Each structure stands twice: as structure tokens, then as C-alpha cells.
Amino acid sequence: MDFSKSVIPAHLLGDRGSNLVVINPGSANVRIGLAQQDAPFSIPHCIARHTTGANQSPKRNVQDQNLNSQVTTAQHVEREKAYDIIASLLKIPFLDEEVVNNSYPRKMGRVDVLSQQNSKKESMLAWTDVFQKSSSSSLASESPSHKHETSESPDLQEGGSTEKPQTSESKYREYICGEEAMRISPTEPYCLRRPIRRGHLNISQHYSTQQVLEDLQAIWDWILVEKLHIPHSERNMYSALIVVPETFDNREIKEILSIVLRDLRFSSAVVHQEGLAAVFGNGLSTACVVNIGAQVTSVICVEDGVALPHTQITLRFGGEDVSRCLLWTQRHHQTWPPIRTDALAKPIDLLMLNRLKESYCQIYEGEVEAVGVVHSYEDGLPPGSHKTRLTALNVAPMGLFYPTLLVPDVYPPPPRSWFKDYEDMLEDTWHIDFPRRTDISDGLYPGISNPLQMWDNYSYPSNQQKKEDNIGLAEAITKSILSTGRIDLQRKLFCSMQLIGGVALTTGLISAMEERVLHAIPSNEAIDTVEVLQSRTNPSFVAWRGGAILGVIDYGRDAWIHREDWIQNGIHIAGGRKYKDSYYLQAQPMCYINS
Template sequence: MVGKSRKAARDDGLERTDNNMELSSWPQIAAINQKNYYTDYLKRDDQSLAFRLQNEEARSKMTKAAKDRDRALATAKTSEPAAEAEAEADEDAKMEDTEEAPAEAAGSKVIVIHIGSQNLRIGLSSDALPKTIPMVIARKSATSESEDQEEPKPKRLKRDDDSPVEPEKSFGSEWSAQFNRMSADLKVHMRQNKRRMLPNSKEMVVNYNRRTAPEAISEHNDPMRVDWTELSDPPPEYIVGQAALRVPDLSNPRYKLYWPIQNGWCNERDYKSKRMLFLDISLILEDAIKTHLGLTSKKDWPQYSCVFVIPDLYEKSDVTQILEMLMREFSFARTCFIQESLAATFGAGFTSACVVDIGAQKTSVCCVEEGMCIENSRVNLKFGGRDVTEAFIKMMLHDHFPYAEMNLWQRHDYLLAEELKKNLCTMNEGSVSPQVFDFHLRVAGQDTRKYNFKAYDEVHLAPMGYFEPTIFDNEHKVDARRTLIERSKDIYDGQLNDPVSAAQSEILSALAPPLPSDDKTNGDEPAEPSDVQATPSKPQHPSAVSKVQEAEATPRSSVAGSPAPEAAGTPQAGGAGTPAVKDKESAEKEKAPRPPTVDERDDIIPVYPLDSAILTSIAHAARSDEKKMRDFYGGIMVVGGGSLTAQFHQFLEERLQALRPGFAKEIMIGVPPRDLDPQVVVWKGASVFGKLSGTNDSWIGQLEYDRLGHRLMAYKCMWAY
């Protein structure tokens, strides 16, 4: 056919007759060669929306800078008439104004928010200090919170005829025995330190408090009288902040206080719906922005950015809800998150430190190195300054406190108890002696009453609860947990994806209750050791360092018939069929605490001695690196309102040195520099972070959030989200 003419092709019957028409109008796509098939779709970071927008923004800034530079060079080389020169000067002035605006907005257009169990700290990034507002809201109700509770707080025991028992027995024999033991240990310690003390100091305090009567003071003679919140007509549906705490308990109509954050997580015990819980949080934030920041019009809020502080061990479902609130309800232009311990190092100017944050109801420990929180060092304990307040009042009532009717459910009693704790509690043993104090009880609609009382070792033993947390009331801290907010789960495999920490898991394992005697497990699973206690009453809990020391000191079992191990009192996993002779590895497995299951984690209250928790955190952060361990021991920084107790830093340093004598010279407790208030160090660090507009790539914009939602957190967070 090749080379044949059309006539020859027609003669041979090979002439083309299809008019060059295709068989179909659909485009014909060649099949993919399966042997050499490759694509990089969504395999590079620069293909995701978050990074593309960052690159586009950087490119637009570079283009604008180049145009401005060319314009300046052209203006310098050409000589134009005076009118044109003035016009260009005006244009340059406008350009300078636009260039100065972003620099000014970096500080004055950024709102920094740090919420806690007791206080909210909020302010602009350009402010020197934040505004502190109680994290509470009062809502209209049929009864107040003091009328809802049948039992006073702290709870007292009663006889069968509902008559009160003696103060020494009102809190139970177990609590009284622990209180008396702590008091006896303090006396021994003071004698060892050559401190003088009277032998009958406790009796002197009790006898004085028994016979003390209050003194009535008329309201017009009281210079420090309280200005209670006056309700308008009609009364508002809710009251926020300090004004809510000043609403009288017997107001008309009644108001009930709600604390949306309790023990560092969302308060699911006092709320009936998740919507109301986050609605109260948004109302408190909205009132603070309008009242204390002066941004009364919501139309101005889209011009502002927001830096929000979250805990080190956060819960993803809470962070997701907060992000939606900030982007949808508040309509901020940009939002970013920072962890508490990292913010504390920003505020103090440290590159690496072991941050101990003692709040009102939560204490967190985390080691920070080179601008990153070490994941396995994060510890979250559920006690704080408010637990010290309650323990202090219990101890005072135990020693015949003259105001025996004190009930922390009542607002005036709660404010009085916080004031007494702040003024009296100390960790200085030199201040432990029978001393006379006084306070004024101010109740709405009643005359002021002045009480005189004596206190002895209660002022020291109450903050000692940080190191012996079983003296606190830990009974209801996990009530109603997971009733409103479910755990965050992976959408693909259904696994839990909340952050975990090896240090926190070790503490929960040490606090896990022992296995019941009727449990039958396989022979290869470790049995529960008998020395694991359900409550951290002693500081000898297993830590990452002590477990290594115990493992090295564990003798190898003999091949011959050996006596039963120390944990023989505990039912063995294999029952009668378990061999008595075990090798060293199996013995160490038995000695290790049983790790709690996923369901048990929410039932275990993480209350653990603070000094042991710090050592556990540092041990997991250093990972047997002695140089790192020494660096963290020498860089412990204590922040938070709970650290304001007098001589707390020196006392904590002595406790750590006693537990780790080999590192006694390196252990040092630091304080925030420049006499900065420890309560605002975290907020101050977040405000510094908010000013880093040029190097901060963790901002989430409205366009990104509209398209990707909370999935952006995986790209935007500086840590592994």
C-alpha cells in the first residue's frame, strides 16, 4: 500500500471511504502504563492549602517590597515638577502609613486569652499586664448553690438525731488520724532543726478558740464594707465575673453560680448539656472583651487576631470546640494556640526549663527544651490552691474555729476562706507558733462580725497537702466525667487520638487499684503487686529512676525451691498453677504497676505528691541522659497562683534534694525574672508569642478554616497535634 497512488489503491480495493471521521465524539484517552505509574498528589507539604496560602502571602509581600524599592529608585533619579513631587510625597506618606499599620497591629490587634478553673486572664498583646476576671457566671435560678446542697462544705459528720458531733470527730477518724500524724511529723522535723516550740501549743489554740465570742460592728462603722451587687429592674438573666461573686445568696430573684472550667477540664458535673457549657464560656469571654478591652462593637472584632492558651495535656474535642467558637461566634481574623508550659518559658525568657504550674484546681508539670514541650514529660494533677483552701478550713474547724458555721458553698464564706489562706498560710517553719489573728465576717444585710482566733500548725500543714494530697477531698473530682463530652476518636480507625504522656501513664498506673482476687489472667500477664497503693500517701511511689534502681537491686531467683516473693499476699495471676520459681524478668514484670485500661483512666483521680511528680517528669524528659537531667534539675521554674505561698520555693527545693541526694547541688527552684507575678507569666509568654507575626506560621485564617475546619490543626500547630 505504501507508495501506491489513489487509482492503484482503488483498483486493489483499498481506497479510504470513511471521510476521516472518528468513531465517536468522546475524547480517546490512552491507557496508563501500569508498569511505570507514579503521582505525587498530596504527597508534598506545599500542595496543601495551608502551605499554599503561606507561600502566596510571602510572595505578595516580596512583590510589594520590590515595587516599593523600584518606585523609590525611580523617584530619586527623575526630577519632576513641584506639583508632581508633592503628589508623590503624599503617595509615599500614604505608603509609609500602610507600612506602619501592620507593625502597630502586631501588638495592638492581638487578643490573648488564658482561661483557668478560677480566673480568666485576658488582654491585648501590647498590654504590660492582663485583666484578671473570675471565671464564673451567675444565672437566674429557683435556688442558690448553697440552698441546693444538703451538706455544707467541708462536709461534717452528724449523729443519728442530726445533731453535730464534736469538731475533733466531725471529719471522720481517718482524716483526723492523718492530720494528727502530719502534725506529729512536723514537730519531729522542727525539733531536728532546733526550733523552739511549746509542748502544749495545740491545747492553747483549742482552749482560746472555744471561749472566743464575736464582736458586732455596725455597717456604717465598717470602713472595709463590701459593695454587694445591686440587681437592676428587671434583673438580668446572667451576671459575669466579680459582680457574680458579689450577688447575695438570698437575693431576689435567686442566682446560681456556675464555673465552666473545673480541675482543668470542662465542668460536666454541674451542666446538663454541652451547648450550655460552651455558651457560658463564650458569654464570659464576650463580656470580658466588651467590658475590659473596650471593644463594645462586634463589628470591630474581625480586625483582631486571637492567641489562646491550652493545657499541655489537652483534649482535642475541647480544642476543636474552642476553635469553632473563636472563628464562628467571635469572627476573629486569625487564631492560634500555644501550650501553657511553652508560654511560661516565653514569658520568663528561658530556652529550657521544667515548668511547674500550680493553679487553683490543677497542677501541671512539663519539661520544655528549645521551644518544644517534651511529650512524655507532661503531667497533669487534679489539685491546686482551692484544695489548700478547703483543707485549711477543715483543719481550723477541727481545732474549734470560732466561726463553726462556715460553709464554702456560701459566697461570702468562700471569699473569706480565700482571703484567710492567702494571708496566713506559709511554708516557713519559723512562723509555726500559736498566734492570734482576726477576720471580719461580712454578710449582705447583716452587721459585720469581728472574730479573734488562734492558729498553730494549720497554716503550714494545709499547703503541705501538695506533697500529701490524700489530705484533700478528692471524692467528687471525676463525677459525671464523659457524660457530655465524648473522647476524641480517629475518623479512620476509631482509635483514641488525645495526646498521651509516658509520665502521666506511669502515675496513673501507680494509682490504679489492684486486681480483684477472682480475676483470671493468662500466665504471661503480670500479676498486680501488693505494694501499689490506691492513694499516694507516701512519696515512695515508683518513678522512672527508682524503677531502674529497683530493677538493678532485684536478686535473681534460685533454681531450687525458694520462698514466696514479697507480693505473696496478692493473689497470683495463674492461681494454684503458677510456679513459685520465676526468672528475673518475670519478677520485674510482677513488680511493675498494672497499666490502667482506657475506661479506667477516667475513673482514676491523678492526685500524686508534687515532688515525686516533678522527678517523674524530669526522668522521662532526660531519658537516662545525666547531662539533661542535671540541666532540668537546675532549671525548675514554679509559676501559678499556688506558688505564692511564703517560702514555698525553698521548701520544694529541700524536698527534692532529700529525694535525690545525688543531685542535691544541681537542684534549684527558679522564679520568674524581673519580679513578674507568677500568676501572669503564662499570659505574658502568650502575648510575646502573639507579637511574632513574621516568624509565626501557626495562625489559622478564616479562608483556611472555612475550607478545612479543625483539620488545619495538624498543619498549624508547632507540636505533634
């Protein structure tokens, strides 16, 4: 049973959740849904726009492709060293060992994947039909109660045809969002854009601020209309709760709020932090949240419902890097078919690699191999299928602990020169006296006469620094927890690690993480036990679910920003209502959950 349903009374979930849209933006996917839904829609966070002057091919099929995409010699050497270290740990052959002649017996490791799942993941992707459909032939939109995490499924059938209509009235679609955008043939006059990359707005000399914000608005508006069936005329009846990544800066958060309130026309909005929302999503009050996303991994500690900003560490790698590493591993072992697979320049290849990773990659000792189907998507040709043996399937996910294997700097974060916003939106917000809810009895606050008393001695670092390291996952977790400085809290956090994100579903990752975190703790620390807590909600969208819980409980009404106030005043120093960052959320929701 969904944890939120055991916490939130049914009438609250139905009444408040029916007009609350929860938005959790990520670098590769955006999760959007009504709070009353069991699961959000998870849509690839990209848009392909038709390029004008269509007589010529677009200069770029992907807006930010080939950005430092060549692996240097030094990086290649470091990658091979990391492979050999992992091979020693997993007891598999090193890179330079000859295994073709079966000089020793090869053991086939377990691949515990359901055949149904394999058949789904191995289904061939079809090129997207880029021409407008007549109203009579358009496909019906999906129901908001859709519980799957993927979208655009009607176009995924094997052998789908994408031949161009032979009529003079055929018109290109102005823009295409989500997975369909990733399945557009490179020969078509479209340019793919990703408005968020590596945990930040993807602003660069090739991708202006205005373009990024316009693309974000277009993607979210398309999802609201096509998936949630919320037209513009009814937006004033809905509120939005935005679950933002820890990597976002103040200006990014303000731009997102402007899109939601000014452009998408929601009546009100509130912002919560992703790590803290994940804690609420699993019904916890204290945890070390390890969020392994597609392009960024973040670690942050939460104590008694309060995120500790000085414990935050950002790692510049994620699930897409594991997918690229899987391709490199297969090519090195010469098991990949002779096809031109390019995960950076051809988004459809990245989709295929992600599916192979989800189906086959897992962490086990010994050789892990499987027979899978690889697809080729050559320019101007129909997709092809290639049955092949996949080997060393346990190596790529180990790159999370040895990031030089992943070569994450192939796709560096956007430049930070855009962020020259010195306004401190967090100033003087955490000690504001929020009104006590009259509908909650004193019995729900056991031992706390004033839920805000815990804030009295809490200091706030005026210039918050977001740490970014090139260390592995185990070292990052250890560094984050030890930075709390209190042995009692450290022991509790090491036994309350929460693993979220799509990569968290990798078989064997939890035990590998526990073992390596234990070894990463310095010998002079009096800690001898580590544990990853079992997630009560699907790790892929637990932060979204936590945001829905926070919104339905509606514990801090003054934190909500109304559309009129935002458009007229925005957020500025010494001016009335200010954005209240969820680093310093009140403790009332935890009291509700624990009561």
C-alpha cells in the same frame, strides 16, 4: 523592667500587640488582655444566671455544689496523719497535743506581710446588687491599661449596701460574671456555674455541654466588651491567641477554638500550650515548669523550646484546696469564730479564705501565727467581722507535698465519658515545612541552618497519655524529670525548675520545694543539685505573658487559623490545614530571644 519589653522591639509590641487578645483560661480564673498590656485582667471564671420561675428558690445556688463533698472517715484519718508528719517536720505540736495551758513557751513565727496588703485582703466583701442599673447610674468600665489582677473593685468597699430597689420596675440582671457572681447572696434567685473545673470543661449530668460552652462564651464576651472595650462590630479587626492548660483534651481545644472564631467573631486564632508559653514568658529555652493553679497542679518539661508530652503529670489539687485546708486547720485548733463558713457551697466564703491564705500562709519552721479579721456571710444578713488568732499558718501550704492533708477528692474532676473524639489533630503537623521569614537574617540562627532540623529524629507517641497521680509535688517533679531518660538533660532540668501560678507567691515555698525535691531523688541517681529559677515576670500570669510574646513575634504564620476556614472546614483528618499543637512548635522564637 518587663522581660518582654527587652526582647520585643517597641514598634512590634505596639503594632502587633494592639490588636492581639491573649486568653489564658483556668479552672478558677481566666486571664485576658491585649498583648501590649503590662498585665492581663484576672477574672474569676464563673457566671451566675438568673433562674426563671423566680417565685421559688433555685434548686441549686451552685451548679456543681455538694459533689462528693463529705470527707470520709478514712480521708479524715489520712489527713490527721499528714498533719502530724508536717508538724514533725516544722517542729510544731501534733494534733493531739494540748497547748492551751502553755505547757511550754509558744514562739510566734514571722509573718512578713505588709500592713497595706493585709488591710486590702481583710476588707469586707459586699453582697452584689443583682438588679439592673439605669444607664445614668452605671459605673464606668475599667480602662484596658488596668494593671491589677482583680476585677470588680467598685463593689468591694466595706459596708457596701445591696438593698433591693423599692420600685415596681426593678429587673434582675440576666447574668452576672466574675467576682460579682461569687458575691451574690444565696437568698437571691441565681445559680452559679463554673464552666471549667479541675482542668477540664465541667460537663456532667447536671451541666450539659451546651450550657458549659454558652457560659464560656458569655463570660469571655462580657470581659471583651466591659474590660477591653472591644465591641462585636470590631472583632474582625482582632486576632486571639489562646494559651490552653496541659490538661485540655483535643475536643476541648476544638470547642474553645469554635467559641473564639465562630461565636466571639475573632478574625483568626492560634493555640499554644501553657507550660511552653510560661517558658517563653521568662526567656528560657529549657525548664521544668511547675504550674500550681487554683484547682490543678501540672508538671511538664521543656527542652530547647519543645514541650515533652511524656513528662506531663497532673495533680488534682491547687490553691483552693490549700484555702479549704486553712479553714480545717483553724477549726481543729478551735480558733475559727462560730460562724457557718462553707467554701464549697458559698463562693463568697471561698473568696475570703483565698484572701486569708494569700495574706498569712507561708512555710517556716516553728509556729507561725497571726491575728486576722474573718468575715461571716450569713444568709439574708449583712456581713460581719470577727477578729481572731490564726494558728498553724505554715501547715496548709505544706499540703502541696502531702496531698492527703488537702483531701483533694472532695472536688473530683468531671467525668470523662464526654470525650469520645478519636480524631488526632496532631497527626502529621510537626514536620510541616514552615516558610522561612524573609525579614529575619541568617545571623539570628547561630549554628542552625534549618531551624526545623531538630525535629527530624523526634518521635511522637500516637496515643498521648496524660498522667494523673495522687503523689505530692516533690515526687511529681522528680518523676517528670527522670522520665526524660538522659542524665545531662535531667541535671539541667533539676537546676531549671520554674514555679508559676498564684500559689508560687507563697513565702518560703521555693526553698521548701528545693529541699524536698532533692530528698525525693533516688540515691542511685547521679544528681546532687536542684534549683528553682527566679521568675522574671509575676508567676500568676507568666504563661499569659509568654503567649503575648509568641503572638507578637508571629513566628509561625501558617499556624494561625482564619475564621472563614474554621467555620467552613474545621479540623478533620486528611483535610488541608490542621491545628498545630505547641508540643512541636518551631525553635525560631528561641533563636530570636537568644540572639
